[in-house]
Amino acid sequence: MPSVDWATGRFHEGQVKRTVKRLRDLEGIFEDTAAWRAMDGDTVVYSVEWEERVQEGTEAGLFWGSTVVEPGQVGEEFFMTRGHFHAKRNRGEYYTTVQGSGILLLMDEARCSRVEEMAPGSLHYIPGFTAHRAVNTGNTPLIFWACWPSDAGHDYETIAEHGFSQRVLARNGLPVLG
Numbered sequence: 001m002p003s004v005d006w007a008t009g010r011f012h013e014g015q016v017k018r019t020v021k022r023l024r025d026l027e028g029i030f031e032d033t034a035a036w037r038a039m040d041g042d043t044v045v046y047s048v049e050w051e052e053r054v055q056e057g058t059e060a061g062l063f064w065g066s067t068v069v070e071p072g073q074v075g076e077e078f079f080m081t082r083g084h085f086h087a088k089r090n091r092g093e094y095y096t097t098v099q100g101s102g103i104l105l106l107m108d109e110a111r112c113s114r115v116e117e118m119a120p121g122s123l124h125y126i127p128g129f130t131a132h133r134a135v136n137t138g139n140t141p142l143i144f145w146a147c148w149p150s151d152a153g154h155d156y157e158t159i160a161e162h163g164f165s166q167r168v169l170a171r172n173g174l175p176v177l178g
């Protein structure tokens with residue numbers, strides 16, 4: 001049987017896919033372009049592991065995976081995921097945090113945004129039509145599990161083009177919305 005290490009957010013076995021996002025992969029995501037350029041592009045910002053028991057695009061299936069967002073900042077902005085709408089806009093998702101502290105930034109298609117605090121045990125229901133981005137506001141890795149429909153798909157282009165309507169910035173080490 002496939003199994004996971006609950007606390008580290010990693011899989012022990014199973015048909016696992018893995019992606020690593022480094023600073024060089026995240027051009028245009030952070031506000032302070034000069035600070036982004038000055039940093040080592042090899043720096044890992046986050047990694048994702050997930051299991052696909054059914055083929056991507058299959059209707060009515062589910063995927064299960066974890067994300068580890070490393071602690072860090074680009075200029076005043078905390079390390080975070082790119083963020084996306086689901087390509088099939090009405091598809092929702094669950095996140096639950098196992099370690100670290102962060103902010104889940106949520107934004108609807110009218111660009112109205114809201115935030116939920118991520119802390120060990122926090123459970124987040126992300127409704128359809130809602131872009132989502134996880135921001136690590138602490139100084140340890142932010143680890144969370146996610147479950148999403150196998151036909152949700154990912155629309156990164158909308159965020160790449162227009163971004164989120166709010167950013168999470170560090171002021172005196174504390175997160176503020178900018």
Ligand code: S6P
Binds near residue numbers: 084148
């Ligand atoms: C998938 C789910 C997560 C993210 C992961 C990385 O629908 O929301 O597994 O893929 O947290 O974020 P992003 O925005 O780079 O996909």
Ligand code: ZN
Binds near residue numbers: 084086093132148
């Ligand atoms: Zn998602």
